[in-house]
Amino acid sequence: xxxxxxxxxxxxxxxxxxxxxxxxxxxxxxxxxxxxxxxxxxxxxxxxxxxxxxxxxxxxxxxxxxxxxxxxxxxxxxxxxxxxxxxxxxxxxxxxxxxxxxxxxxxxxxxxxxxxxxxxxxxxxxxxxxxxxxxxxxxxxxxxxxxxxxxxxxxxxxxxxx
Amino acid sequence: xxxxxxxxxxxxxxxxxxxxxxxxxxxxxxxxxxxxxxxxxxxxxxxxxxxxxxxxxxxxxxxxxxxxxxxxxxxxxxxxxxxxxxxxxxxxxxxxxxxxxxxxxxxxxxxxxxxxxxxxxxxxxxxxxxxxxxxxxxxxxxxxxxxxxxxxxxxxxxxxxxxxxxxxxxxxxxxxxxxxxxxxxxxxxxxxxxxxxxxxxxxxxxxxxxxxxxxxxxxxxxxxxxxxxxxxxxxxxxxxxxxxxxxxxxxxxxxxxxxxxxxxxxxxxxxxxxxxxxxxxxxxxxxxxxxxxxxxxxxxxxxxxxxxxxxxxxxxxxxxxxxxxxxxxxxxxxxxxxxxxxxxxxxxxxxxxxxxxxxxxxxxxxxxxxxxxxxxxxxxxxxxxxxxxx
Numbered sequence: 001x002x003x004x005x006x007x008x009x010x011x012x013x014x015x016x017x018x019x020x021x022x023x024x025x026x027x028x029x030x031x032x033x034x035x036x037x038x039x040x041x042x043x044x045x046x047x048x049x050x051x052x053x054x055x056x057x058x059x060x061x062x063x064x065x066x067x068x069x070x071x072x073x074x075x076x077x078x079x080x081x082x083x084x085x086x087x088x089x090x091x092x093x094x095x096x097x098x099x100x101x102x103x104x105x106x107x108x109x110x111x112x113x114x115x116x117x118x119x120x121x122x123x124x125x126x127x128x129x130x131x132x133x134x135x136x137x138x139x140x141x142x143x144x145x146x147x148x149x150x151x152x153x154x155x156x157x158x159x160x161x162x
Numbered sequence: 163x164x165x166x167x168x169x170x171x172x173x174x175x176x177x178x179x180x181x182x183x184x185x186x187x188x189x190x191x192x193x194x195x196x197x198x199x200x201x202x203x204x205x206x207x208x209x210x211x212x213x214x215x216x217x218x219x220x221x222x223x224x225x226x227x228x229x230x231x232x233x234x235x236x237x238x239x240x241x242x243x244x245x246x247x248x249x250x251x252x253x254x255x256x257x258x259x260x261x262x263x264x265x266x267x268x269x270x271x272x273x274x275x276x277x278x279x280x281x282x283x284x285x286x287x288x289x290x291x292x293x294x295x296x297x298x299x300x301x302x303x304x305x306x307x308x309x310x311x312x313x314x315x316x317x318x319x320x321x322x323x324x325x326x327x328x329x330x331x332x333x334x335x336x337x338x339x340x341x342x343x344x345x346x347x348x349x350x351x352x353x354x355x356x357x358x359x360x361x362x363x364x365x366x367x368x369x370x371x372x373x374x375x376x377x378x379x380x381x382x383x384x385x386x387x388x389x390x391x392x393x394x395x396x397x398x399x400x401x402x403x404x405x406x407x408x409x410x411x412x413x414x415x416x417x418x419x420x421x422x423x424x425x426x427x428x429x430x431x432x433x434x435x436x437x438x439x440x441x442x443x444x445x446x447x448x449x450x451x452x453x454x455x456x457x458x459x460x461x462x463x464x465x466x467x468x469x470x471x472x473x474x475x476x477x478x479x480x481x482x483x484x485x486x487x488x489x490x491x492x493x494x495x496x497x498x499x500x501x502x503x504x505x506x507x508x509x510x511x512x513x514x515x516x517x518x519x520x521x522x523x524x525x526x527x528x529x530x531x532x533x534x535x536x537x538x539x540x541x542x543x544x545x546x547x548x549x550x551x552x
Contacts, residue, residue, distance in 0.1 A: 025483040026246050052373050055488065056514040060501055075486055075499060075514070079373065079387065082394045086486065107376025110522040118210075133203035133551060142211055149208075149215050 005029045007049050007085050015041055028086060035072070035089040039099040042074070042087070046104050051076040051085060054105035057112055059091070059119040063145040068092035070121055074101070091121055100126040118143040168196060171533070175204050179282045179537045182547030186524075186536070193532045198525040202518075205551035213511040217477025218244050218318060219454075221511070226312040228496075228513065229549040232271040234263045234303075235491045237316040242397055243487035243498035244318045247480050248452060255443040256320035257399040261436045262333060263306070263315070264398075265429040269340065270299040271492035271544075272426050276347055279419075279541035283360045288350050295343050298336050305332070317454065319447035333437060337430045344426055351419070361416040365527040365539040368413055375523035378516050379494025380425060381543060384410035384418030391490040403435045415542040422544075452478050477506035493517050493544055513552055517545040 002008055002024035011019050011031060018041065021032040033041050045051040056075040063069055068090035076085045091098050100123040102109040112123045113132040120141035123129055131138060140147055150156050169190045175183040183204035189197040209228065213221040225240045226233040238260055245252060252260075277292035300310045306325060307315040315322055351357045367377070372385040382389065390407040392400040408424035410417030446453050454473050459466030482504040488497040494516025503509040520543050528539045 026249065026485050028484075028486060030484070053378075054376055055378075055495065056486075056497055056499065056512065058499060058512040058514075060510045065503070073499065073512075075497065077488075079389050082389075084486065086484075105376065106371075106374045107519050107522060110518065111376075114518075133206045135203070142208060147211075149211055 002029050005085075006081075006083075007031070007045065007051070010049060011041065011044075014044065028084065030086040030088060032088045032090070035091055035098045038072070038087075038089045039101060039104070042101045042104045045076060045085070045087070049078070050080045051078045052105075053077040053079055054101070054107045054111075055084075057101070057108050057115060059115045059121055059143075061119060061143065061145045070096065070119065072098055072115070072121065096120060097122045097124055099124045102126060117141070120144060166191065173536075175201075180540060181278060181545055184521075184540070184545070184547055184550075188533065188536065190533060193534075195528055195531060195533060195536060198528060198536070200521060200524060202521070202547070203551050205547050207552065209552045210511055210513060213508055215507065217506050218480065218508065219473070219477060221508070222316065222318075223312065223314045225513075226314055227548060228515065228552060229271075229491065229493060229517070229546045230311055231274050231546055232267045232492050233311060233313045234260075234267040234315065235271075235489065236496065237313065238264050238398065239487060239489040239491070239496045239498050241316045241318050242489065243485055243500050244480070245447075246485045246487055247483065247500055247502055248318070248449075249481075250319055250447050250449050250452060252320055252398075252447055253444045254399070255324075255441060256445040256447075258436045258440050259321060259325060259445065260316065260398050261400065261403070262433050262440075265433045265436070266299050266302065266333070266336070268429045268492045269336075269426055270296055270303075272422050272429075273299075275422065275492075275541075275544045276419075279538075279544075280351065280357075282537050282541045284356060285351060285354070288347055291343065291346060291350075295340065298339075302329075302332055302336065305329075317446065319449060319453040321445045322454075323457075324445045330437060330440065333433060337433050337437075340430055341427060344423060348423060358416065360535075360538055361419060361542075362412075362414060364415040364531065364535050365418075365542055366412070366414045367523060367527050371526060372413075372523070375526060376519040377494070377523055378519070379491065380422045381418055381494065381520055383408060384421045384542075385413040386410055391488055391495060395488070397487070397489060400432075402439070403432045405432050415538055418542050479504060479506050480508075488514070491516055493546065493549070494520055496549075515549040515552060517543075517547075518550045521545050521550060 018034045018037040023030045055077045058073050060071045070091040072089045074087040117131040171188045174180040174185040185201040187199040209224050225236040228236045273292040273296040277289040280288035304310050307313040369385045369387050372382050388409050405428045408421045410421050455466045455469045460470045480502040484501045486499045488495045497514030499512040500508050501510040528536045
């Protein structure tokens with residue numbers, strides 16, 4: 001099914017060099033692309049393939065599991081066609097930046113701020129890149145795998161004493 | 163000569179009409195809003211981070227506390243996502259009960275919306291009435307799960323227990339009396355001059371802008387976009403039920419009010435159909451690797467006890483992969499994106515909160531209107547801070 005997906009066919013035609021991987025799992029299609037072309041690809045997906053609703057922008061930290069360390073995840077939806085597409089792009093730790101897609105979908109503005117806040121990925125050309133959930137003076141990015149769950153400089157929780 | 167200057171006003175986080183701990187810094191020219199800077203995160207508890215350290219079953223109670231006005235809808239999204247990851251089939255009876263309960267939850271959530279929205283813009287009576295009706299759903303919640311708000315009733319693979327005897331009677335009582343109550347609210351509001359003055363033409367956002375800003379749920383349908391996940395990407399057996407999807411025309415607060423009222427009537431419709439189709443049968447999938455054994459087994463057999471202990475302490479491994487499951491919550495599309503590395507805990511769980519994304523459009527909707535109209539915009543967006551901050 002992944003091979004016959006309307007978006008996969010078009011993306012392979014137009015961005016043959018940038019499509020790194022196409023996967024299907026439980027009926028959901030995931031396309032991994034190069035981060036240099038993310039803006040171009042998102043623009044194309046919105047204007048030519050009607051993926052007009054950017055449902056979600058998030059990131060996954062694969063510390064010590066795979067390179068590049070971070071994976072940006074864009075969950076897109078097309079209201080006219082009623083189908084979903086997941087686009088992913090790897091972001092290395094050494095150069096932890098990617099172009100913003102908030103110019104394509106305005107909903108990405110806050111969602112990217114959240115990724116910046118909790119995961120520490122910086123977005124080039126973002127109109128308002130500030131922390132959103134944590135306070136402005138917070139140090140560190142809580143959703144990274146090397147950030148302890150109990151918070152920095154605190155004893156890990158060892159269960160109830162009684 | 164008179165001089166003008168922009169005045170900055172702080173609204174919240176302790177403010178009755180911000181529906182929780184939302185803080186808005188508003189820049190005003192006289193009474194006209196020039197700029198709104200929302201500050202959120204006061205209720206951030208790190209649910210996404212916590213879930214990476216808990217087994218799949220242990221995350222369900224955390225989801226209750228996202229949108230605390232619609233706990234069962236949050237449970238549903240999560241269990242559906244994990245079931246998709248595991249590829250297990252839920253028995254028909256469990257699916258129908260889930261639909262009944264999530265639609266009751268929609269009623270409960272919309273009742274709070276109409277109550278607070280009306281109170282915010284000056285209609286006290288509706289508040290009292292709607293909370294009285296909400297109490298009926300709350301007592302049903304209590305009977306069924308033991309808790310009025312944090313239900314924790316759904317399980318991966320089905321439900322924690324079957325419903326009690328007399329459940330159908332109680333639900334029928336609710337759906338038989340509620341349409342009359344909806345008439346009361348409409349009688350109090352729909353032609354009320356004050357209500358009309360405050361809502362017609364307020365918070366206008368065009369269909370195109372609404373989609374661009376990622377608005378989902380009744381707020382999007384109020385802008386005339388005919389899209390409902392329950393109909394267009396059905397889950398949990400919604401394809402079996404007939405219901406209308408209401409759509410607004412003028413994209414303003416009044417249209418969103420009408421959309422939600424029709425939605426409440428349609429929820430009653432869905433509940434009636436689900437109740438009529440309810441047949442006896444199992445409420446938990448037949449996959450012992452994943453689901454808890456029955457209480458009878460746990461208390462009477464050593465195998466059952468060991469089985470329960472294994473599931474409760476170790477959980478179960480999930481296949482490697484990633485899934486996204488979106489459900490139509492009362493507030494919009496709630497999505498769970500789960501990445502599994504083959505372990506017994508999610509490697510990463512992302513919650514896509516509808517209120518968070520909807521709130522992003524607040525400046526677009528309120529800019530250029532009066533400060534007092536901002537309160538109506540917050541009300542019509544129907545936000546819950548537990549979900550925004552997670």
